[in-house]
Amino acid sequence: MSAVADAALAEEATTGDVVIPISLRGPAATDVVVGYGFWLFILSDIIVFSALFAAYAVLSGQTAGGPSGVELFDRRYVFIETACLLASSFTCGLFSIAIERRSGVGAFVGAVVTFLLGAAFIGLEVSEFTRMVDIGAGPSRSAFLSAFFALVGTHGLHVTLGLLWLLTMMAQIATLGFRPMVVRRLFCFALFWHALDIVWIGVFTIVYLGAH
């Protein structure tokens, strides 16, 4: 086995063939290492959400005499939230294209629109939460509401952190320009933002549309 590999290697070395064995290629490019590492982080984050989804699925019927999901949730409201997040995921894609083209104006416009749509989503969610707490349906009311606030609140917290990250990245583009380091961070941000939209598909399907 190793003799065959050695022979192949010797042949490559003598003929100057361009196929290099994977073990001899050296470390991958930093862009790939960073992107892959961040991808693994996102998958682990999705596993965190899956635990919260499991808790919600188990506890969604335990209302302890309090209001149930059908009584609390307003689907028109959720539809607008979903539209905001989906549109911001799309504009985040346009933002990535502008970064790839190193277009400062395009990146700025993309970032601003993405930020505004994300902020609108958070604004709607915060107003929904405060309305629920005001009518006595806060997280301490029942196991169902604890699970609801844990799941949807964690998602909202992620989006809020994403917004802060986006502001930081806009400042970095403005001050540092499109350095390789900044571009890598921007692609990590895009990955994070798209992943949050994927989690939201689970939230609106299971929590809001699946309410019973």
Added chain:
Amino acid sequence: MAEHGIAQESVRDRAPAEERGGREGLTRYVTGLGFAIVLTLASFWAAQTQEVWHPGIPILLGVLAIGQMGVHLVFFLHISTAPDQTNNFLALAFGCFVVGLVVFGSMIIMANLSANMIPMDKLIQMQR
């Protein structure tokens, strides 16, 4: 090293959400947005329609949600099974496996515990 450059470029891995550049990128996002809008509208329609057999609606919603997640992965995160994406795809497959274990495992265990639990009134009777 120069003659090795081309081969290394072609076998180089691709990071998720990496841009290919050009018009192709924009077309991809627009297509993805179109699919996502259709699937989202279908989900909201399915949740309140009277035209579908009622017990089937949760399954319909699940199918639509998984479809939309797939659309987002392919068109927004540019995940594929191409050779330069093997690592990304394997990581995703492992992630899905763990998510399935956590969600369905928890649901089965908790449903089983709930089914085997002594009803609360009987428990209080026993304690007397």
